[in-house]
Amino acid sequence: xxxxxxxxxxxxxxxxxxxxxxxxxxxxxxxxxxxxxxxxxxxxxxxxxxxxxxxxxxxxxxxxxxxxxxxxxxxxxxxxxxxxxxxxxxxxxxxxxxxxxxxxxxxxxxxxxxxxxxxxxxxxxxxxxxxxxxxxxxxxxxxxxxxxxxxxxxxxxxxxxxxxxxxxxxxxxxxxxxxxxxxxxxxxxxxxxxxxxxxxxxxxxxx
Amino acid sequence: xxxxxxxxxxxxxxxxxxxxxxxxxxxxxxxxxxxxxxxxxxxxxxxxxxxxxxxxxxxxxxxxxxxxxxxxxxxxxxxxxxxxxxxxxxxxxxxxxxxxxxxxxxxxxxxxxxxxxxxxxxxxxxxxxxxxxxxxxxxxxxxxxxxxxxxxxxxxxxxxxxxxxxxxxxxxxxxxxxxxxxxxxxxxxxxxxxxxxxxxxxxxxxx
DNA sequence: TCAAGATGTGAGCTGATGCTCATATTATGG
DNA sequence: CCATAATATGAGCATCAGCTCACATCTTGA
Numbered sequence: 091x092x093x094x095x096x097x098x099x100x101x102x103x104x105x106x107x108x109x110x111x112x113x114x115x116x117x118x119x120x121x122x123x124x125x126x127x128x129x130x131x132x133x134x135x136x137x138x139x140x141x142x143x144x145x146x147x148x149x150x151x152x153x154x155x156x157x158x159x160x161x162x163x164x165x166x167x168x169x170x171x172x173x174x175x176x177x178x179x180x181x182x183x184x185x186x187x188x189x190x191x192x193x194x195x196x197x198x199x200x201x202x203x204x205x206x207x208x209x210x211x212x213x214x215x216x217x218x219x220x221x222x223x224x225x226x227x228x229x230x231x232x233x234x235x236x237x238x239x240x241x242x243x244x245x246x247x248x249x250x251x252x253x254x255x256x257x258x259x260x261x262x263x264x265x266x267x268x269x270x271x272x273x274x275x276x277x278x279x280x281x282x283x284x285x286x287x288x289x290x291x292x293x294x295x296x297x
Numbered sequence: 298x299x300x301x302x303x304x305x306x307x308x309x310x311x312x313x314x315x316x317x318x319x320x321x322x323x324x325x326x327x328x329x330x331x332x333x334x335x336x337x338x339x340x341x342x343x344x345x346x347x348x349x350x351x352x353x354x355x356x357x358x359x360x361x362x363x364x365x366x367x368x369x370x371x372x373x374x375x376x377x378x379x380x381x382x383x384x385x386x387x388x389x390x391x392x393x394x395x396x397x398x399x400x401x402x403x404x405x406x407x408x409x410x411x412x413x414x415x416x417x418x419x420x421x422x423x424x425x426x427x428x429x430x431x432x433x434x435x436x437x438x439x440x441x442x443x444x445x446x447x448x449x450x451x452x453x454x455x456x457x458x459x460x461x462x463x464x465x466x467x468x469x470x471x472x473x474x475x476x477x478x479x480x481x482x483x484x485x486x487x488x489x490x491x492x493x494x495x496x497x498x499x500x501x502x503x504x
Numbered sequence: 505t506c507a508a509g510a511t512g513t514g515a516g517c518t519g520a521t522g523c524t525c526a527t528a529t530t531a532t533g534g
Numbered sequence: 535c536c537a538t539a540a541t542a543t544g545a546g547c548a549t550c551a552g553c554t555c556a557c558a559t560c561t562t563g564a
Binding site: 505507508509510511512513518519520521522523524528529531532533 | 535536537538539540541542543544545546547548549550551552553554555556557558559560561562563564
């Protein structure tokens with residue numbers, strides 16, 4: 091017995107069935123990303139998104155129940171682009187040294203945050219969170235990348251997760267701050283981040 | 298030759314001269330903080346602020362040129378409250394060990410972020426930044442707290458500042474993430490943060 | 505005491521924007 | 535070929551919040 095959710099509240103009112111409508115929806119998300127990056131959430135208007143997408147406002151609301159749903163579609167697209175840039179732990183051999191692992195991960199995180207940096211900041215800082223459905227999946231995947239590192243230094247599963255979270259949050263903090271100072275290119279920042287991550291992992295091992 | 302800035306664009310249109318108007322202004326900022334924490338930036342309306350403050354909307358606009366100026370006044374008040382909670386480096390003897398210093402600073406940072414946590418998050422995440430005039434002063438002061446630590450491990454002034462920024466950004470990242478998970482009370486988080494800061498400082502010393 | 509300045513008031517103007525709906529156009533499948 | 539479903543359109547409705555302004559009230563200082 092599945093509860094019926096009225097179209098007005100679903101992420102998408104109608105599923106686009108024909109090719110025509112599928113490209114309309116893609117165009118709206120694509121245009122939305124551009125408008126959002128350019129104007130920011132406060133000046134992100136559905137009418138402009140439709141205009142830029144070359145669609146009518148009516149078409150837009152045929153597939154998205156409201157403004158926020160568009161932003162959420164944009165966020166999903168962006169987050170999966172991020173994950174694609176991060177080194178995949180499954181594909182790496184276990185043969186790498188800890189320092190090599192740290193190097194790769196941090197380089198990946200910096201590269202990921204260099205993708206459409208402005209959009210990234212706006213998605214994080216300005217767009218209200220709301221439905222965490224996808225974010226949860228994303229965060230799990232993201233954390234997993236760090237657990238690869240902590241597992242090398244630690245056995246305990248629970249402490250492992252905690253350490254991974256600490257690392258992830260610390261690195262995010264540094265990288266976001268660096269980005270807002272437009273210092274993401276700086277190799278000095280990268281070096282210090284790696285130093286910090288390595289030092290922490292070493293300290294964990296000793297404790 | 299000072300440039301004349303029209304009242305419409307100044308932080309405050311009119312300076313409140315009498316006691317009566319001074320308490321009106323304070324009441325507006327106080328009420329504004331409550332409304333902002335409760336409703337969030339998107340639903341932060343000047344009319345409600347005035348109503349809650351027990352003042353008229355006209356009075357509000359007599360002293361604040363626009364909605365954002367109120368938010369900025371709230372931010373200033375909040376940031377200076379934060380600084381007041383952080384241990385003052387000037388007042389501490391230099392006699393404390395490095396670990397003691399780390400303990401005190403991290404405890405202070407956690408305590409600072411426990412003050413009106415919801416307002417804090419909204420001020421950081423939702424309210425558009427705009428005029429960085431005060432924030433710059435705040436950040437300088439804030440960074441200074443970390444430089445106390447890095448100076449112990451390092452001599453080089455430039456690398457010192459860089460290291461302080463790295464530490465500050467990392468700790469902020471962890472603390473904000475913990476706060477949004479409502480884990481700011483957790484002593485485990487505090488322990489790990491301290492471990493990370495200490496480990497990084499040690500690594501700096503050795504390099 | 506009383507002008508002049510400081511302060512307080514709130515109805516309502518103004519502009520903006522999310523979203524609907526009646527209608528038109530295009531595609532599909534039998 | 536045509537009935538039905540899918541898709542597209544955009545004028546305009548409904549709402550809402552920032553802010554103004556003409557006027558009232560209070561305080562100050564001479």
